[in-house]
Amino acid sequence: MGPLHFFLDVDVRRRDSNFFLSQTKYAEELLDRAGMVSCKPAATPIDTKAKLSSSSSAAVRDPSEYHSIAGALQYLTITRSDIAYAAQQACLHMHDPWECHLAIVKRIPRYIRGTTSYGLHLRGMTSTPSIIAYSDTDWASCPYTRRSTFGYCIYLGNALVSWSSKRQATVSRSSAEAEYRAVANAVAGCIWLRQLLGELYVDIPSTTIAYYDNVSTIYMSKNPVHHRRTKHIDLDIHFVREQVALGELHVVHVPTDQQFTDVMTKGLPTATFAAFRSSLTVGTSDAATVGGDNGGLHRVFRTPPTAHDAVTP
Structure with missing residues (x-):
């Protein structure tokens, strides 16, 4: 079968005894699905402010958008430990997302927009x-x-x-x-x-x-x-x-x-x-x-x- 190069949306590159695992293609598809291909990149996936209460905004009219983005982000954490906390915070509100939660979720693709080529190095x-x-x-x-x-x-x-x-x-x-x-x-x-x-x-x-x-x-x-x-x-x-x-x-x-x-x-x-x-x-x-x-x-x-x-x- 030969060396492993691509498996379940994970790109595998090997150099000597080191591996580089990335999900660039999957990240680009996530941005396209969220309609954020041309969005302005963010430096971090989540800001330093305190967590928002749902009472500070209205409920999301169509939760499917929230569910789609948050669910897709979970799979991206396979090679992107840097978004693990942000994705975890997003998934906490899957059952009843509000507008303030949607704003937090949409910040994560903005961060991914500037780091689509990033991946995990295994040395x-x-x-x-x-x-x-x-x-x-x-x-x-x-x-x-x-x-x-x-x-x-x-x-x-x-x-x-x-x-x-x-x-x-x-x-x-x-x-x-x-x-x-x-x-x-x-x-x-x-x-x-x-x-x-x-x-x-x-x-x-x-x-x-x-x-x-x-x-x-x-x-x-x-x-x-x-x-x-x-x-x-x-x-x-x-x-x-x-x-x-x-x-x-x-x-x-x-x-x-x-x-x-x-x-x-x-x-x-x-x-x-x-x-x-x-x-x-x-x-x-x-x-x-x-x-x-x-x-x-x-x-x-x-x-x-x-x-x-x-x-x-």
Whole structure:
């Protein structure tokens, strides 16, 4: 059958041990379907303003347009982790979209208009394989339910292989509760990936590293003393702490300006968004031509720091 080049609207380009996955054709079809081929490009997929309440505008007369755009955006997130949060916010209102929600949804194609050639870079590993995760939470961010939005990014070596942006299923009474639940979800994703690789006979000898920017969350993962204020998240604490005790997981502090998963939980200023998008290894195919893992590629995409680079409280 030969090398893979195109599969289910995903274009695959290979160079040495690196892959570039993009959905340029699908993105152009999405713009055409939305009638936004000639729209003015936007620098970011979602602005930094607070989430809008449905009471601030009228209901959409024809929800089919909203459903069509929001549904199509979900499939585009296969290779575009940079729009995961925006698409997640759009899908929250699929059941009853209002005009304010439609305005938010139409901003995403404007961003895609200027980045149709962008895709996901998967870089081959030149050293011992490792699993690194970042997780973050925007506490009580939903104006309707006050549920928190959490997100995580999981790297296999320098390749981003798994990411998520979701609204938590229950309301968190404190930011620490919301943040610890986010860490637990990221750790669960890492365990699943390690087990999957094990079934494929790929051994990961190194400890999984989970980066977080909240010091209290890191203390809870290592402190064996239970406190009555943490009983409501006891299962998540036991789950993470058990992995730490077994030596399978190391929770490390990361500075806020290196917390890439902010892209998955909130709207960011243009400069910050561009820097974090690069850290998610999303860009044009030209970025793959500057070098491999030990070459110039690190000048284009910020490499996730190792445990020695991060600050442990």
